[in-house]
Amino acid sequence: MxxxxxxxxxxxxxxxxxxxxxxxxxxxxxxxxxxxxxxxxxxxxxxxxxxxxxxxxxxxxxxxxxxxxxxxxxxxxxxxxxxxxxxxxxxxxxxxxxxxxxxxxxxxxxxxxxxxxxxxxxxxxxxxxxxxxxxAAGMPGGTAYIGYKEYAQAEKGKTIFISTGAGAVGSVVGQLAKLDGLKVIGSAGSDEKVEYMKSLGFDVAFNYKKTDTLEVLKKEGPIDIYWENVGGATLDAAIETLKKDGIIIVCGQITAYNGGDGYNYKNLWQIFARSIHIHGFLYFDLMPKWIEQFSKEFLPLIEKGIIKHxxxxxxxxxxxxxxxxxxxxxxxxxxxxxxxxxxxxxx
Ligand SMILES: NC(=O)c1ccc[n+]([C@@H]2O[C@H](COP(=O)([O-])OP(=O)(O)OC[C@H]3O[C@@H](n4cnc5c(N)ncnc54)[C@H](OP(=O)(O)O)[C@@H]3O)[C@@H](O)[C@H]2O)c1
Structure with a gap:
């Protein structure tokens, strides 16, 4: 040939x-x-x-x-x-x-x-x-599943806030949390993405470019868990509205990837004052522990259309x-x- x-x-x-x-x-x-x-x-x-x-x-x-x-x-x-x-x-x-x-x-x-x-x-x-x-059936969905299972301590009645809630990772986290009976708040950068989060069953969905994140979280919180995808002002607002012993799952910080946006954090001191637990993780480090459960429990949810993507x-x-x-x-x-x-x- x-x-x-x-x-x-x-x-x-x-x-x-x-x-x-x-x-x-x-x-x-x-x-x-x-x-x-x-x-x-x-x-x-x-x-x-x-x-x-x-x-x-x-x-x-x-x-x-x-x-x-x-x-x-x-x-x-x-x-x-x-x-x-x-x-x-x-x-x-x-x-x-x-x-x-x-x-x-x-x-x-x-x-x-x-x-x-x-x-x-x-x-x-x-x-x-x-x-x-x-x-959803690969690394991004896997990241959502393993980070959530490992760190969220999800319980019915708790409130979770997810930044980049319409994205590949965030949209899956939100759906897992809804299946567990949590109140889910999601932010995203366009009205179309807000509609998408609503269609997935998020209880509160807002466009962070039009609505102030802190105001929404003060109204709809306090929050038990923050799924962090972006950093900057969003992280600051989440820290301000987390409960004592609240959990932050640091999946990513996209505002820092292209030279940073120069945001000046005001609330980092609240991490000790409110005994906030922060977990950073990488998909490849955690995946070996969860791969079997991911294949058995999570992939069928996608195949059956229960988790949408x-x-x-x-x-x-x-x-x-x-x-x-x-x-x-x-x-x-x-x-x-x-x-x-x-x-x-x-x-
Ligand atoms: N820890 C790990 O192993 C792991 C694995 C996979 C992904 N991640 C992280 O998870 C996060 C989400 O990844 P993904 O694959 O689901 O991405 P994605 O949501 O499909 O795409 C990235 C999204 O980030 C948002 N974004 C971009 N610039 C932004 C800015 N300056 N401020 C706020 N939001 C901004 C945009 O959504 P909006 O329109 O909503 O702003 C964009 O659509 C990223 O931080 C990524 O690095 C981590």
Missing amino acids: SPTRNAAVLFNEIPNDFPVPGKTTKYDESSTIDLDNVSLGEDGVLVKTVALSIDPYLRSKMRAADIESYQPPYLLGKPLNSLGVGRVVRSQNPKFKAGERVYGLFEHQEYNIFDKDSFLQALPETPLSSATLVG KEEVVHGLDKVGDAILRVQKGENKAKSVVLVADDKDSH
Whole structure:
């Protein structure tokens, strides 16, 4: 077979603040791959990329290679990477069969060869789309489930506030809390997202760009649990309205990812004054503990439509740069996914 195009998205330049498509990242069609003859090495698996997850944390990987952080940096001139779903084209590894869907850490190119040390998992047969498998049924939904189960101490009658409540993680946290009988308050950055939170059953949903978060929390609180996704003034307002012994689950702080918004915290001292318990966590650290329960208890809730989800899907690897920027600017309307190939395609 003649060589097949293997387009990629390369890390081209370290951004100062927001990543610029075409400058920070570059779509490149110069590489090819011989799908029938390329050497896979011992236990290698050739996979066609189907769906790529575009997440807020990708911005933290766009840094100089010598700066330490919780995620390895992208390397200049090399493809970006993120979690994704693909279809096995050929396999030297008995754990993976040609034609089956897999979940793993994908370089942003049309085809990838995974070696035995790569993060790659076979996916069970499921009617869920590849976009959902990188969203509510993948890392973002998993982050919501494990963080909530591990730290929330949820009980009927308690009140939880979730920032970015319409997002991939927040929308799942809110639905889990509703299933447990909590009062759920969610904030988001557009009226459309507010409507979405209401459609999921949130008791209170508001647009933080139009309504003051502190005022809402004073009226609807006090709160027992704050699910933190953004930082800044929202975190300050949540601390001010948390009960004594309240819980903050720090999942992310998106206002800090693009150089920070310079917010000057006023209420951090209340953390000791009100014995507030703060738990930061990373999905990959907690997941091994919860993976079995996640698969048994949570995935069926998605398959049965009890936990609802929404994806913002764009088609084509060349759209990765724009999708990343949309997430950083808060312009994505739902879980951001780039569909690189037809979901049913093999090769
Ligand atoms: N700890 C972990 O292992 C882990 C794993 C996954 C995700 N996370 C974190 O969880 C959070 C949510 O992730 P996600 O995947 O669900 O993202 P997402 O909600 O699908 O997308 C990001 C959202 O952040 C909001 N946003 C962007 N800029 C903002 C700003 N300056 N102020 C307030 N909100 C802003 C926007 O929503 P609005 O329109 O509502 O502002 C945007 O749509 C992020 O902080 C992410 O880093 C952590």
